[in-house]
Amino acid sequence: MSKPDPLLLSSLVEKALSQGASYAEARFHRVRTLQILMINGAILGAGESVSEGVALRVIVGGGLGFSATSSLRREALERAVQRAVASARSAAPYMRRPVEMGPGRVGRARYAVEPVKPFENMSLDVKVSDILEMYKGLELERNGFRVGNVTFNYIESVEEKIIVNSDGAHVESTVPRLMVFYNMAAASGERKANRWNQIGGSGGYELMEKLDIAGNMKDDVESLYINLVKAKEPPRGKIDVVLGPEVVGLAVHESAGHPSEADRILGREAAQAGMSFRTTYKDDVIGSEHVTVMDDPTIPGSYGFYLYDDEGVAAGPRVIYEKGRIVGMLHNRETAAVYGVESNAAARAKDYASEPIVRMANTYLVPGDYSFEELLEDVREGVYIKKYMEWNIDDVRWGQRYVGLEAYMIRNGELAEPVRDAALEVTTKEFYSSIDAVGKDLTFFAGTCGKGEPAQGVPVWFGGPHIRMRGVTLR
Amino acid sequence: MSHVELAEKTARLVSSLIGEYMVKVEAVNWLMVKMARGEITVVQSWRKNMIGIYAAKDGKIGVLSFEAENVEDVVKRLPQLLAKLQPSPFYAPLPEPTGKPVSFRDKAVAEAAATGEVSEKLEELGISELGDAAGKIDFVHRETVLLGSNGAELGYESTSFNGYVRVFRGERSGQWSWTSTRYEPGLARRAMSKAVELAELSAKLPREKIEPGKYRVLLSPMIVGNLVDSIADAANAGMLIFGMSFLQGRKPGDQVFSPSLTIHDKPRDTSLPGFSGFDDEGVATRDKPIVEEGVFKGFLHNSKTAKLLGGETTGNAGWIMPRAFNLEVAPGDMKPGEMLEMLDNGLYLTNNWYTRFQNYLEGLFSTVSRDAAFIVRNGEPVACVERVRIADYMPRIFSSIEAVGSERWQIEWWEVRTPTRAPHMLMKDVNISLPS
Numbered sequence: 019m020s021k022p023d024p025l026l027l028s029s030l031v032e033k034a035l036s037q038g039a040s041y042a043e044a045r046f047h048r049v050r051t052l053q054i055l056m057i058n059g060a061i062l063g064a065g066e067s068v069s070e071g072v073a074l075r076v077i078v079g080g081g082l083g084f085s086a087t088s089s090l091r092r093e094a095l096e097r098a099v100q101r102a103v104a105s106a107r108s109a110a111p112y113m114r115r116p117v118e119m120g121p122g123r124v125g126r127a128r129y130a131v132e133p134v135k136p137f138e139n140m141s142l143d144v145k146v147s148d149i150l151e152m153y154k155g156l157e158l159e160r161n162g163f164r165v166g167n168v169t170f171n172y173i174e175s176v177e178e179k180i181i182v183n184s185d186g187a188h189v190e191s192t193v194p195r196l197m198v199f200y201n202m203a204a205a206s207g208e209r210k211a212n213r214w215n216q217i218g219g220s221g222g223y224e225l226m227e228k229l230d231i232a233g234n235m236k237d238d239v240e241s242l243y244i245n246l247v248k249a250k251e252p253p254r255g256k257i258d259v260v261l262g263p264e265v266v267g268l269a270v271h272e273s274a275g276h277p278s279e280a281d282r283i284l285g286r287e288a289a290q291a292g293m294s295f296r297t298t299y300k301d302d303v304i305g306s307e308h309v310t311v312m313d314d315p316t317i318p319g320s321y322g323f324y325l326y327d328d329e330g331v332a333a334g335p336r337v338i339y340e341k342g343r344i345v346g347m348l349h350n351r352e353t354a355a356v357y358g359v360e361s362n363a364a365a366r367a368k369d370y371a372s373e374p375i376v377r378m379a380n381t382y383l384v385p386g387d388y389s390f391e392e393l394l395e396d397v398r399e400g401v402y403i404k405k406y407m408e409w410n411i412d413d414v415r416w417g418q419r420y421v422g423l424e425a426y427m428i429r430n431g432e433l434a435e436p437v438r439d440a441a442l443e444v445t446t447k448e449f450y451s452s453i454d455a456v457g458k459d460l461t462f463f464a465g466t467c468g469k470g471e472p473a474q475g476v477p478v479w480f481g482g483p484h485i486r487m488r489g490v491t492l493r
Numbered sequence: 494m495s496h497v498e499l500a501e502k503t504a505r506l507v508s509s510l511i512g513e514y515m516v517k518v519e520a521v522n523w524l525m526v527k528m529a530r531g532e533i534t535v536v537q538s539w540r541k542n543m544i545g546i547y548a549a550k551d552g553k554i555g556v557l558s559f560e561a562e563n564v565e566d567v568v569k570r571l572p573q574l575l576a577k578l579q580p581s582p583f584y585a586p587l588p589e590p591t592g593k594p595v596s597f598r599d600k601a602v603a604e605a606a607a608t609g610e611v612s613e614k615l616e617e618l619g620i621s622e623l624g625d626a627a628g629k630i631d632f633v634h635r636e637t638v639l640l641g642s643n644g645a646e647l648g649y650e651s652t653s654f655n656g657y658v659r660v661f662r663g664e665r666s667g668q669w670s671w672t673s674t675r676y677e678p679g680l681a682r683r684a685m686s687k688a689v690e691l692a693e694l695s696a697k698l699p700r701e702k703i704e705p706g707k708y709r710v711l712l713s714p715m716i717v718g719n720l721v722d723s724i725a726d727a728a729n730a731g732m733l734i735f736g737m738s739f740l741q742g743r744k745p746g747d748q749v750f751s752p753s754l755t756i757h758d759k760p761r762d763t764s765l766p767g768f769s770g771f772d773d774e775g776v777a778t779r780d781k782p783i784v785e786e787g788v789f790k791g792f793l794h795n796s797k798t799a800k801l802l803g804g805e806t807t808g809n810a811g812w813i814m815p816r817a818f819n820l821e822v823a824p825g826d827m828k829p830g831e832m833l834e835m836l837d838n839g840l841y842l843t844n845n846w847y848t849r850f851q852n853y854l855e856g857l858f859s860t861v862s863r864d865a866a867f868i869v870r871n872g873e874p875v876a877c878v879e880r881v882r883i884a885d886y887m888p889r890i891f892s893s894i895e896a897v898g899s900e901r902w903q904i905e906w907w908e909v910r911t912p913t914r915a916p917h918m919l920m921k922d923v924n925i926s927l928p929s
Contacts, residue, residue: 019566048561055813057734060582063554063813064574070561071541082534088541088560098540104609105536109526111612112533112621142577167736203736203854210854212736256929286529289627289659289668290907292846292863298664371539371560408851412880413863417928419882421851421859439851441884445928471527471629471907491929493705493884 022046022072022090024190027182030074030099035184037103039076041119043183045328046072046090047370049175052137054145056170059153061146071370074102080116081109082352086371120355122331122363124187129325131193133222137174140223145172152232156239163247165239167203172196174223179328187330193323195477196225197464202238206246212407213238213423218464218477220323228319241405241424249438252425252492258400259442259487260393260428263461265406265420266383266482271465273446274311275381275480277415278338278346279364279469280353282376291469292413295446302344305450308386308485311339313348315363315379321464322379322478326363329374333363338381342450350376368474375470383482386456393455393486395431401440401492402426402433408441419443419493441493452490457483496520496542497648499564500638506568507546508642511575513587515547515641515812517773522606522634528620528658529627538609546571547773547812549587552580556812583813585800590645592771592778592808597763598634601676602652605632617678620658623685628658630681633766645775653766656681657906659864660688665877667691668844668864670715672905672912674766680903687902691843691865694874701868701876703925709839709895710883710923711832711869714902716845717918718909719860721756721820723848723887725911727856728783728791730798731814739856739887745791751894752787753918755823758809765819765903765912772810778818779808787892793817820913825897832917834872835896840881840925841867841874846908856887859926884926895919 027044034042048070055062071088072095083106087098110116149172158165176194181187197218204211215238219225261269276282277294285293314335315324325333329351337346349357350365353376365374394402403422411418421441427434444452462481468474494502500518507514523539544564546557548571555574559567605611611632615621618630633653639645655672669691671677671684712720727738743749760769760778772778774796782790792802795810809815827835848860859882866881867874883890898917905912 019561019563057582061579062581062583063556064578065556065558066567066570066574067557068559068561068567070559081536084535084537086537086539086541089562091562094540101538101540101609105524105538108609108612108615109533109536112528112531112615114530114532117534142574146577146579167734169735201736201853203741205854210741210852212850212853284530285627286534287627288529288661288666289629289657371541373535373537408849408857408859410847410849410859410861410882412861413846414880417861417880417882419859419884419926419928423851439857441926443882443926443928448928471525473907493926 021178021180024180024182024188027180030095031182031184033096033099034074034076034103039078039103041077041184043075044072046180048178049369051173051175054149054172056149056153058168059150069369072098073367073370074098075373076102076106077117078103078106079110080113081106082117083109084373117352118355119351120361122329122351122354122361124185124330125326125332126188127326128190130191131220131323133194133224135223137194137223148226152235155232156235161247163204163206163243165202165204165242168200170198170200172198181328181330183330189326189330191326193220194222195220195321198231200235202242204242204246209246211242211245213242216464218321219319220321221319244424244436245438249436252401252437252440254492256489256491258397259490260397260400260402261485261487262404263459263482263484264463265403266485267463267480268409269420269449270311270383270482271378271381271480272411273415273418273449274338275313275378278348279376280347280349280357283347284353284356287469290471295414295416303342304339304344304447305342306453307341308453308456309339309342309450310384311381312337312384313378313381317380320380320479324379327365328367329365331361331363336362348376348378350374366476368476372470372474377469377476378467378478380479382460382480385458385460385483388455388457390457390484393457393484394428397428398430400428401437402428403440403442416446442490443493444490448490452487453485454488455486457485459483496636497638499542500640503544503564503568504640506564507548507571510572511548511550513549513642515639515645515774517545518638519543520636524606524609524611524632526611526615526630531623531625548575549584550575552584553578554581554584583797583801585796587641587643588774588776588796588806590641590643590775592647592775594647594649595763595768595770596650597674598650599652599675602632602654603634606634618681623658623660625661626658628656630656639771639775641775643775647771647775649770651766651768655766655905658685658688660692662692662696665692665695666864667695670904670906672766672903674764695865695877698874698877701878703878705926707922708925709836709921711836711839711841712918712920713843714904714915714917716842717822717915718904718913719845719848721822721913721915722909722911724756725783725817725820728793729815730792730794730802733792734798734801737853739854740789741854743789745789747789748787749789749888750784750787750891753825753894753897754784754787754891755782756784757782757821758793758817759821760818762819765914767819767912769818772808773812774810776806776808776810781807817911820911822915824899824901824916827896827898829898829900832896832898832919833869836869836919837872838870840878841869858887859884882926883923885924890920890923893920893922895921
């Protein structure tokens, strides 16, 4: 499929400037997907989608306007410029502080993720056959335990962008990704449970093996078996807890990454995804010295991979918490202007119809030097939570809850019997302050992070090592 | 090219390749004004054609969706896509297209969506008088055409004026929402006033801590709307098949909830923006109870889920997953002031978010309160409590309804995606959890 000439996009930027814009940005954005849906060993169907169009964003008189069109015809694009300019003009009278674009290392670059096995080189037959083989490899019934529903959704995508703006950015990119998610519903006697999981990365079809999707599914069947057949009631109250990387990754995404998004701290997302405890939190200490959290869009193979953000700013690793102290925010150029800093390239848009807003990419707790056995050995009585199902966090990212799907008692430094639905419910400060040891492992997990209005789900990784927490509350 | 011509062109292309198909084209003009800190942070507008194609051959199912100009490029891939698939357990022949178009177009909404000229309306809505507030206001005009090999030739028009505001008074806030097919400034202003009222009341009261445990809880229509969305999901036959419904094992006629709970799917209600006279298979929609006086009345089906589970389509097709159109919770007889009196001692929660299930099959979930949340003693709000969780079983809490309000609100927002008309509800023994 053809792309528009970048010169056409540049001419739209020029047109917006000629109509009074102090800043203008044009983004061609195309996302092609192939989706295959399997249920209980049968292919339910397949689908393809193409979302392509151009997004225009302009500042006029301190107001910000955005418009998007799925038409690539010059007349339609020029009308979209007019709409963006008119929209910005309607916003301008309501602005107490004009919107500005702060400094950022805008680039002129072209990059692409080169897959080992490009999706288009793999036939649909192979993809269907591989999905069915994975299903056949699952042990779905034993000793009265039965996995009754397995739904598997395979989604491959290729995202292409051309970004130009009035500050000289010209970035072209191509990023293919693979993502699967599945739900398993199991029962044993009167008890029932679900496991929902999402796995993804950037690259091509080689990720089916590299991400060990078949192995993950088998392991999840085992988790359900343990939960339903073997697990007992967990202890309640204060106890030591060891968390697995799956929970740690989610927790740093929710309570380090999100509250450090500068637009959220400023209240721009207040009515939707909420605000941040950092708006009013005066202390810079948030946890123990073992806590360092990073976000890095440039990790090769990651699900949240990019080298330039959607404002054309060059990306790099960013430190959010360092040795227990709050040190950084995630910025786009709009928030960078407010704080008087340089953008650290966190502007992302889901598709052509979405405005770029501040987002995470790949957020993780930096590993320490403990082995898993060493983390356990000092715990006389505790709980190890390996996987979760339910989680949520309040709208300032302070009170959070993670409920274990697969969890075990720890007795005298060793794993003991499994426990069911252990609910860890803590504040952000308690969470990070209670960490007294961090593992040397590092595992990432894929997610689709939601924010914005209209809601924008963007691909992210979150991850971390195993950690040990002292004296936290299980509900 | 008009959206009708685009649909006809697409149908011609598809029909030359595949015998069994549906084509749906939605032409959307949409203007969104987004606010924060009492300012307009961005005005966004979209003009787009969204094209969907359902195709079946030899029992195999393919679906295309695209927002792109070059229809030919996308459609020509269909035969190849279908050739490589296997017959689907979901397949059912397309049903007879019994639907008739029902349209509602509000001129003021359609013009705002098309032109982006909303300055006067923003003044009329009084957004500059809200003080420190965030939120969004939508003006949407949608024209839909559905053509199919089953003979469907249907089209309709709809408009939506919806939004929500979150008003801040110091660190306290109140949030409320509205939705309508008409430009009704009074409806929006009423929702904004409610948000102001909650924020101001909250700001006047001291903060208190509570212990986790069982409480009598008054839920606002914002929260009822969010939780009722989950009940409608559980009543979706697709969710049942996917193993994500706590109504698994339940049959129509089972008493699952309190007799005080009645929920209808209302596709024929043109006052709510989700209305439609036909579903995505062209079948006539009808208003129907999902739950009536606590009795589960049946799953929402398209022709495929109906065939798989044994039943008839209920006129709720999406092509793969069924869907509800508009939801309505039946009112009770308690006037707004009486609800707090009846609550007597307990919690009044006005908004929530982040509802997640630990266990879809058993309905074990939690959700977090946000904005104004009151401790009520002797029928009076006396203090505020911050961000507590309801952590309970969905069927259980809706079996514990003590009273339902007579006043209802039309809600649609980030956490209530299906337009919903909902009252306040008073429930007993709701499990409340919070960090230590």
